[in-house]
Amino acid sequence: MLHRILIAAALLPFAAHAETFALTAAPGTVAWGNYDASRAPVLRIHSGDTVVFRTLLTNSPSGLEKAGVKPGDVEQALRDMFDKVPQSDRGPGGHILNGPVTIDGAEQGDTLEIHIRKIELAIPYAYNGFRYGAGILTDDFPYSRIKIIPLDKDRMVAHFAPGIEIPLHPFFGSMGVAPPPNFGRYDSTPPTVIGGNMDNKELVEGTTLYLPVFNKGALFEIGDGHAGQGNGEVDVTAMETSLIGTLQFVVRKDIHIANPRAETPTDYISMGFDDDLSIAAHKAVRNMVDFLVDEKHMTPDDAYMLTSVAGDVDVTEVVDRNKGVHVMLPKAIFR
Numbered sequence: 001m002l003h004r005i006l007i008a009a010a011l012l013p014f015a016a017h018a019e020t021f022a023l024t025a026a027p028g029t030v031a032w033g034n035y036d037a038s039r040a041p042v043l044r045i046h047s048g049d050t051v052v053f054r055t056l057l058t059n060s061p062s063g064l065e066k067a068g069v070k071p072g073d074v075e076q077a078l079r080d081m082f083d084k085v086p087q088s089d090r091g092p093g094g095h096i097l098n099g100p101v102t103i104d105g106a107e108q109g110d111t112l113e114i115h116i117r118k119i120e121l122a123i124p125y126a127y128n129g130f131r132y133g134a135g136i137l138t139d140d141f142p143y144s145r146i147k148i149i150p151l152d153k154d155r156m157v158a159h160f161a162p163g164i165e166i167p168l169h170p171f172f173g174s175m176g177v178a179p180p181p182n183f184g185r186y187d188s189t190p191p192t193v194i195g196g197n198m199d200n201k202e203l204v205e206g207t208t209l210y211l212p213v214f215n216k217g218a219l220f221e222i223g224d225g226h227a228g229q230g231n232g233e234v235d236v237t238a239m240e241t242s243l244i245g246t247l248q249f250v251v252r253k254d255i256h257i258a259n260p261r262a263e264t265p266t267d268y269i270s271m272g273f274d275d276d277l278s279i280a281a282h283k284a285v286r287n288m289v290d291f292l293v294d295e296k297h298m299t300p301d302d303a304y305m306l307t308s309v310a311g312d313v314d315v316t317e318v319v320d321r322n323k324g325v326h327v328m329l330p331k332a333i334f335r
Contacts, residue, residue, distance in 0.1 A: 018048040018248075025056045025077055025098050025223070027084040033093035035194055036185045037178040037215045041102035044217075047251040049103075054122060055172070055223045056081060056096045057242045059129075059146075067127060067146040075123065075242060093188030095174050095197065095224045102217030103249050110213040111255040112177060112220065118246040119170040119205045121153050126227045126239035134236040136318050141235075149239055151227055158227060158239055166228055170243055173199045173224030180214045188224075190322035191273045195260045199238070199317040200326055201229045202262065202269055209262045210255065220249070233317040259287050268329045273322040281313060284325040296334070306333075 021043060023029060029042045045051060060082055061074045081096060106112060129146035132138055150159045151168065158166040176195035179186045191198045195211045203209060211218070222245065229238030262269040270291055272283025285307055292303035310333050316324030 017046065018050065019045070020050040020052065021045060022052045022054070023098050023101065024054045025081070025096060027080055029098060030081070030085070030223075031097045031099055031221050032081075032085055032090040033095055033188045034091065034185045035176055035178050035188060035196060035219075035221060037181045037183070037219065039100055039178070039219070041100050041217060041219060043099070043101045044104060045101060045249065046104050047106075047249065050117065050246060050248040051101060053098045053222050053245045053247065055098055055225050055243050055245065057123075057127070057240050058095050058224055059127060059240065063146065064127065064148075067129075068148045069125065073123070073125070092185070093197075095188040097174060097188060097221040097223035099221035100178060100219035101221070101249075102219055103251055104217065106213050106218040106251045107216055108214055109256060110218075111252040111257050112211045112213055112218045113250040113252050113255075114175065114209040114211065114220075115248040115250070116203065116205055116207045116209065116245065117248055119172070120244040121151055121168070121170060121227065122225075122242035122244050124151050124153065125149060126151055126158065126241035128235065128237050128239055130235040130237070134319065136232070136234045149227075151239075151241065166239070169201060169204050169228050170241075171201055171204045171226055171229075172222050172243065172245060173197055173226050173229075173238065175203070175209060175211075175222050176220070177211050177213060178215045178219035190320050191324055192322060193259055193273075197224060197320050198260065198271065198273075198324060199224075199226075199229065199233050199320065200262070200269075200271065200324065201226070201231065202264060202267075202326070202328070204264075207262055207264045209260065210252075210257060211260050212257050222247070231317075232315050233319055236319045259283070261287065261291060263331075266331055268331060270327045271316070272325045275322055277315070277318065277323045277325065280323045280325040284313065284327045288327040288329060
């Protein structure tokens with residue numbers, strides 16, 4: 001109850017002035033393949049404001065056409081991106097990220113609370129692909145392949161193959177803030193303390209994400225839309241697609257975290273990232289213990305034991321250099 005009261009109190013000062021903005025992916029509104037504290041923001045908002053992001057998938061028009069997408073079904077915004085964004089402003093990663101968005105009042109040490117209000121499909125197809133050198137079974141598949149997957153928005157299923165339908169659970173693979181300035185232009189591929197390319201399939205509509213703030217304004221970026229994904233993302237991609245996301249941002253001065261965490265309507269989620277999967281698991285469990293001590297006022301011993309008897313440790317992804325592990329702890333156990 002206390003947690004809910006604090007959230008309500010944080011929202012109250014901004015409720016009368018909250019606005020909604022739109023940010024469409026365009027050559028002048030994206031960060032291509034990086035999170036960078038020195039990048040100028042493309043949108044400035046206040047705590048309590050909402051932004052509707054229209055994002056682009058991570059592929060080229062020619063790549064989609066070679067895989068079977070009709071030229072007329074390739075988004076013009078994607079063509080504009082490849083035609084107008086200079087190579088010098090791309091990379092080192094490949095994700096096309098809307099932003100950065102600065103949130104007035106956010107300072108180093110604060111927490112950015114992000115309410116994922118709505119996620120919609122922007123196009124009627126997704127792709128999945130693997131290539132040699134990426135994915136967990138790269139030596140078993142020493143070649144590249146891309147598969148176009150039709151999406152049924154009315155039934156919210158993907159038609160993977162004849163007789164195979166996959167329920168859709170859209171989420172953004174990458175949501176993050178700018179890293180500490182000494183990180184420089186940080187590659188959008190490996191997730192870390194800023195969030196970024198977490199590829200956590202639990203971050204769907206209705207979830208709240210918490211990110212630590214390292215710079216004035218936080219400098220939030222978003223992209224890498226997924227229509228759905230399995231834990232692990234083993235071949236290096238999910239059902240990659242363009243999405244429209246409605247997110248509300250709240251600056252929290254009363255919460256201080258060192259790593260991303262989240263909560264769904266039913267679960268608390270802690271996360272850990274590292275090149276070593278075992279270390280990532282250690283971090284995720286430790287972060288859940290810290291959450292229980294800080295927010296539920298438990299002793300470290302009880303928090304550790306509760307995580308063992310009631311938490312689920314899941315592998316988020318194993319293909320983004322930094323592997324991801326997250327712990328799910330059901331809210332229903334707290335009466």
